[in-house]
Amino acid sequence: MSNKGEINGICEPRFEAVKDAFTRNFNEGMEVGASFAVTINGKYVIDIWGGYKDRERTQPWEKDTICNVYSTAKVPTVLCTMMCVDRGLLDLDEKVAKYWPEFAQNGKENILVRQILSHSSGLSGIEEVIPSSAWYNWNKIISLLAAQKPWWEPGTQSGYHSATHGFLLGELVRRVTGKSLGTFFKEEIAEPLKIDFHIGLAEENVPRVTKLIRDIPIMEYIPLFMGGIFNIAGSSEIVLKEIENLEKTVILDYGDEDQFTVIISNGKIKFNKGKIENPDCSFIVSKERAALMYWIFSSINDEPEYASENLKIEGKSEDIDQIKKLFELIAAEARRLGTVGIKMLLSGRLRDFSGDREWQAAEMPASNGHGNARSVARIASVIACEGELDGIRLLSRETLEKILEEQIFVRDLVMGYPIRWGLGVALPTKKRPRPNPRTCFWGGAGGSAITMDLDAKIGIGYVMNKMRNQTRKETAANKYHSDTRGNRLITAVLESLDLI
The missing domain is CATH 3.30.1050.10 (SCP2 sterol-binding domain)
Structure with a gap:
C-alpha cells in the first residue's frame, strides 16, 4: 500500500491544485490520515480524505472517520455562546458573576463575558496542581475556576485559555440554558444542520474514531x-x-x-x-x-x-x-x-488522553471535540454564511458581526506572539493575513484548522491524525496557517479562487 492509500471524495476541477497539495502532504510523509473540506455559500466544493486511521497503515481513513480536533473545537463552543448572546440570554458587556454568582470572588467580580471570549480574563489555566483525570469532572474544574485569582488584570492582556476557555463558556451556557454545552451544541446546531461533530462522544461513535498519532518532538x-x-x-x-x-x-x-x-x-x-x-x-x-x-x-x-x-x-x-x-x-x-x-505547564495540565474512553466521553468543549473536515467546514459555513445555513438561522447578522470586532491585540502571554482576538476567534494580521478582511480562523494542537471568510462565503476545515511537530523556522515561514500541511491547502484554495 502507498503512504496515502486512496484519495477519495469530491473536488471540483477548478480546485485540482488543492487535491495535488493534499496528495503532496502524504507523499512527503507528513500525513498518516487526513481530510480536507471547503464550502462556498454553504455548499461543498471540496470534500476529500485519504490515508489511514492507524500508525501501521492497515485501516483506511473512511468517509465517516472522525478525530479529536483539540482547539478547533473552540469555534463551535464560541458559536454556542454567541447564540445565547443573540437570544438575549447573555450580554457581552455584563459581568460574568451576574450569571454565575460563585465567580465573583478573588478579584473576578468585574470580569465581563466578552473578556472570557477574548482570552483576556486572566484565567488561562488552573492554579492548583491537579491530576489530569480531574479535567473529566466538570464541577471540580468549575469550582476551581470560580475560586481562582486572575493571573493578570482582566482586559489588559491576553493569554490563550487553552483548556479553561471551554469550561468558562460552557458554564455560562449551562447557567442560562440549563443544558451542558455539548448538549446545547447537539440539539441546537448539530442535529438541525446534520453536522457530524461531537462534544462528549457517545459510545456508538467510538468505532469511527482514529486516534491521534504523536510525531517525534522537536528537541529545540x-x-x-x-x-x-x-x-x-x-x-x-x-x-x-x-x-x-x-x-x-x-x-x-x-x-x-x-x-x-x-x-x-x-x-x-x-x-x-x-x-x-x-x-x-x-x-x-x-x-x-x-x-x-x-x-x-x-x-x-x-x-x-x-x-x-x-x-x-x-x-x-x-x-x-x-x-x-x-x-x-x-x-x-x-x-x-x-x-x-x-x-x-506546571499546574493543572491537560495531558494527552485523546484515545481514552473517559477523554472521549467527557465534555471539555475547548479541547476534545470530535469530527472531520466535512463537519468542521460545515460549522465554519454557519459563520461564513452570516449565521444562516440551509434556511436555518442560528445567529443574526448583527450578532455575527460582533464576532469580528477586535477585542485585544497584544503579545499573547501564553502563545508568545501577538494575536488579534475577536470574540473567541483570531482575526487577520500582517503576519497571518487573509485576502478578505471579514475573515476569522483558529486551529488545534497538531495541525487541525478552521477558517471562515464572510466576504467570499468560504468555510474551510482540515482534520488529521498525525500531530506533526515543526521547527520555529518552519512555522514562521507559513503565511495562512502555522502548520505546513494546512498552510499549503489553504494557500491552494485561495490561489484557485484568484484571491491571492
Whole structure:
C-alpha cells in the first residue's frame, strides 16, 4: 500500500491544485490520515480524505472517520455562546458573576463575558496542581475556576485559555440554558444542520474514531521550557537555601544524543545540554514521549502508575527521593514566579488522553471535540454564511458581526506572539493575513484548522491524525496557517479562487 492509500471524495476541477497539495502532504510523509473540506455559500466544493486511521497503515481513513480536533473545537463552543448572546440570554458587556454568582470572588467580580471570549480574563489555566483525570469532572474544574485569582488584570492582556476557555463558556451556557454545552451544541446546531461533530462522544461513535498519532518532538523546544524553569529556580531564595549544602548531578535522557544535565553544586543550580558520567539520578523517556519529561516536576506523584509506564528513573533510592523533593519545590517556585506559560505547564495540565474512553466521553468543549473536515467546514459555513445555513438561522447578522470586532491585540502571554482576538476567534494580521478582511480562523494542537471568510462565503476545515511537530523556522515561514500541511491547502484554495 502507498503512504496515502486512496484519495477519495469530491473536488471540483477548478480546485485540482488543492487535491495535488493534499496528495503532496502524504507523499512527503507528513500525513498518516487526513481530510480536507471547503464550502462556498454553504455548499461543498471540496470534500476529500485519504490515508489511514492507524500508525501501521492497515485501516483506511473512511468517509465517516472522525478525530479529536483539540482547539478547533473552540469555534463551535464560541458559536454556542454567541447564540445565547443573540437570544438575549447573555450580554457581552455584563459581568460574568451576574450569571454565575460563585465567580465573583478573588478579584473576578468585574470580569465581563466578552473578556472570557477574548482570552483576556486572566484565567488561562488552573492554579492548583491537579491530576489530569480531574479535567473529566466538570464541577471540580468549575469550582476551581470560580475560586481562582486572575493571573493578570482582566482586559489588559491576553493569554490563550487553552483548556479553561471551554469550561468558562460552557458554564455560562449551562447557567442560562440549563443544558451542558455539548448538549446545547447537539440539539441546537448539530442535529438541525446534520453536522457530524461531537462534544462528549457517545459510545456508538467510538468505532469511527482514529486516534491521534504523536510525531517525534522537536528537541529545540525542550531547553527553552526546561531552561526557563531552572533559571527561575536559580533566582529563588527558597530554592537556593534548599541547595546550599547539596551536591548532585542529574541526567534528563531523551534517547539518542539528546541529553540534558542538571548540576547542583556550590549553592547553584545549572541546566545545560550534554552528558555527564555517573550521575546521581537519571530521568529517562523515549524521544517519542519527550514532552513527558515535565512530569519530573509535578505529575509523578499525582499519577504514578501512568508515569511509571513512560518515565524511567534510575539512581539510589535516597538520591531519587531527594531530587524529586527538590523538583517539587522548583515547580512550586516556578508557578509562583514564572510566566503565565510556565504556570500553565506546571499546574493543572491537560495531558494527552485523546484515545481514552473517559477523554472521549467527557465534555471539555475547548479541547476534545470530535469530527472531520466535512463537519468542521460545515460549522465554519454557519459563520461564513452570516449565521444562516440551509434556511436555518442560528445567529443574526448583527450578532455575527460582533464576532469580528477586535477585542485585544497584544503579545499573547501564553502563545508568545501577538494575536488579534475577536470574540473567541483570531482575526487577520500582517503576519497571518487573509485576502478578505471579514475573515476569522483558529486551529488545534497538531495541525487541525478552521477558517471562515464572510466576504467570499468560504468555510474551510482540515482534520488529521498525525500531530506533526515543526521547527520555529518552519512555522514562521507559513503565511495562512502555522502548520505546513494546512498552510499549503489553504494557500491552494485561495490561489484557485484568484484571491491571492
